[in-house]
Amino acid sequence: MNRADYWIRNLIEAGQSHLDINHVVADIGRSVGADVSILFLGSSPKLSLGHVFHAGIEQPLLEYYERHSQSDVYLRHYSQQNLQGTIVPLQTMLPLNKITDEWFRDEMLRTIAVKHSLSGYCRLNKSDVQVLTFHRYSSPFKPECQLQLQQLMDALVPWSQYYLSKQQLMNKFGTIPLQHGSLQLPDTLTPAERQVIQLLSRGYDGSEITQFRGVSKETTKSQIKSILHKLECKHQNHLLHKVYTELVT
Incomplete structure (x- = not known):
């Protein structure tokens, strides 16, 4: 069993438990050496319209990003480059010297303070997306980490669709x-x-x-x-x- 299948099995066993899914996300982050690990399911780019599972990030900082997620230049550039479904190193995709949005560069990036990111999203249906984003404060991710997370991104789609569907049914009935x-x-x-x-x-x-x-x-x-x-x-x-x-x- 590869790492992606192992993580999917653990997510299935976690059921709808937010706390247990957070533990799985933390395990994924540890495996790739991430300081911050986030899995988001819902309407992008507004985090308040979905489910956020995370490890390594304090709630105030998560809420800060939630308030300003629609100003995320990386996310906008990623979408414009038609990279959906692909895990990419954000800082390589869009180098700092090519970011023209001064508020994002000087305020948002400085507040969040991560230096290296492996991130990506794919669409689950007409309204929802699956977002994986992992960050490090100092040294870059090893090359094999990007491959592991890409395998996870691909394998995760059925589980994400199942989670959201079950959550909708539970909320309704x-x-x-x-x-x-x-x-x-x-x-x-x-x-x-x-x-x-x-x-x-x-x-x-x-x-x-x-x-x-x-x-x-x-x-x-x-x-x-x-x-x-x-x-x-x-x-x-x-x-x-x-x-x-x-x-x-």
């Missing part, structure tokens, strides 16, 4: 109901709220549910509050007691 006791979930629960109950029952806390579902902390708090109200529970422990003693399909 929720997860399979739990089977315990005699409590009927009210019809007033939304599919998202049913999914939150499923995750709570499996031991996830609020922050883990937030990462798993790719939503804000405020959204998760609001959904849990709504669930407690609809199931007439005083707190989360009361909810879990009902789940484990009374819940049926």
